[in-house]
Amino acid sequence: MDEQGGATWMNREPPRGSAGVAAALSPAAEKTAALAEKITAEGGFAFVGSLEKAAGGDRAAAEAAREMAWEQLHAGPWHSVVPAWRDAYAATCLYAAGFHADDGDLPEALKILDLGLIMGGLLLREDLERGVEIVLERSKGGSGGEDRGVCAGILGGIDRGNESEVLRDLPPGSLTSNMVGRQFSLSMERFICDYFQRGCPVVMVGSIDHWPALTKWKDLRYLEQVAGDRTVPVEVGKNYLCDEWKQELITFSEFLKRTISPESCKTDMTYLAQHPLFDQVQELRNDIMVPDYCFTGGGEIQSINAWFGPAGTVTPLHHDPHHNLLAQVVGKKYVRLYPASISAELYPHTETMLYNSSQVDLDSVDLEKFPKFEGLEFVDCILAEGEMLYIPPLWWHYVRSLTPSFSVSFWWAT
Ligand SMILES: O=C(O)CCC(=O)C(=O)O
Structure with a gap:
């Protein structure tokens, strides 16, 4: 792990063994480096270590980092969460979603990206949005995005009730x-x-x-x-x-x-x-x-x-x-x-x-x-x-x- 939180990110390759979605979703090195620096300043050394491994293609490390960030988001009232941890959570969502998408589990990938959008910070918002587009695009080729019939039978709109x-x-x-x-x-x-x-x-x-x-x-x-x-x-x-x-x-x-x-x-x-x-x-x-x-x-x-x-x-x-x-x-x-x-x-x-x-x-x-x-x-x-x-x-x-x-x-x- 890089104690200074950053230098090792700059010349990084996309996650290894992931020519597909994981590579496309991998956040830009400059952003991850800036993030690692902030999280290091917050004392999150273990997180930064796992994030670095996730960037190298380590799926278990990506999940571990996501877990760590999630814990930080839920450690106290929402307004007191350090903003860098929200960005950190978003970064881990990008890695984790990429791995799931490459496994063909597009619903899980989409869910993880949505969690990133809902709870993540602004730093990687555009990356998450792009990720959603990629995953939705891929879903169109499969079964996703179609009428799942949940609302069948109410074609006229919402039942008005009494x-x-x-x-x-x-x-x-x-x-x-x-x-x-x-x-x-x-x-x-x-x-x-x-x-x-x-x-x-x-x-x-x-x-x-x-x-x-x-x-x-x-x-x-x-x-x-x-x-x-x-x-x-x-x-x-x-x-x-x-x-x-x-x-x-x-x-x-x-x-x-x-x-x-x-x-x-x-x-x-x-x-x-x-x-x-x-x-x-x-x-x-x-x-x-x-x-x-x-x-x-x-x-x-x-x-x-x-x-x-x-x-x-x-x-x-x-x-x-x-x-x-x-x-x-x-x-x-x-x-x-x-x-x-x-x-x-x-x-x-x-x-x-x-x-x-x-x-x-x-x-x-x-x-x-x-x-x-x-x-x-x-x-x-x-x-x-x-x-x-x-x-x-x-x-x-x-x-x-x-x-x-x-x-x-x-x-x-x-
Ligand atoms: O529609 C509602 O249930 C509440 C709306 C509300 O509180 C608001 O817009 O501030």
Whole structure:
């Protein structure tokens, strides 16, 4: 192993004995050298040694290095992970995926590359994307990428479910008082003056009618075809504040199966929530467009996230620091909003990780424990297909899907 973490990488050959995908996926020597230097500075000598062997074609070393990086990613809270370890994880995914692809195990190779995209850093992002392209291209020659029939029988789109039943589950007082204002084809000028500058929510109607997603995403066969083999993170359980809640990594196909199965919806509500799916699947990214409103205030897009799940998913009352346009592509959602000015009455959690979530469970409010919550004014709405809700920064929001639903959020900062 090179204690200086780098020099031996510079004149390196592609992994030995791998004229195929492993060679194509092998990261550039300069990048690996820079990475090795950073990981050495973090004390990861064993990792650097294994990575070097992986680069020389040692498959067991590649897996060992991937294991070491994985442990680093899971050693504490996500925000405290040293960024170099995320890059390190991505590097090991490239090597490991290459070995699997050369063995003909393309699904495993794709899964590993997706894990690299989901959990890896930015250094090797393009390499991972190129790897996905290579593996998908090879899969076309085999059985991958075809209609696997998971969604057979629902050609007309997603089953709408029983909406009136779901409406009964809304928190008491919903849809009875102040509704969020609705504006058809809202001009940029009016958006800025009446909503953005005043920090007021608004539902925009007719602003995303041109998105191909509006028609394409109703067809589950299309979704399965473009993303079925991809691995995605999902949330399982009532909501992220509940004890039995967990996260899983599953294929998009498996997720679709769970979303359309009434049985699994009852037992294990699975929500593909707050995931930058469009950074992962280019076809889906091509189906949407960043609304011009998102550049208001000279801002920059922070993230574009997918929120896809069955009827009954709940995102509990919380706030985010960014401007948000929540675009409803398929199905309907109920959204309730409280202004930032009454934060204290919403009893924010005191732990650092949950500081932006309310302790008040809107689905079962305990007024003895949270007396200041009683009678608080809010605005709410049902966000229908093709509509977009502007949520100003720090406004508290509670969201419940009334049907199977696919939404996209655009967060931007100024
Ligand atoms: O749609 C949801 O379930 C939650 C959306 C949300 O919280 C957001 O866009 O910030």
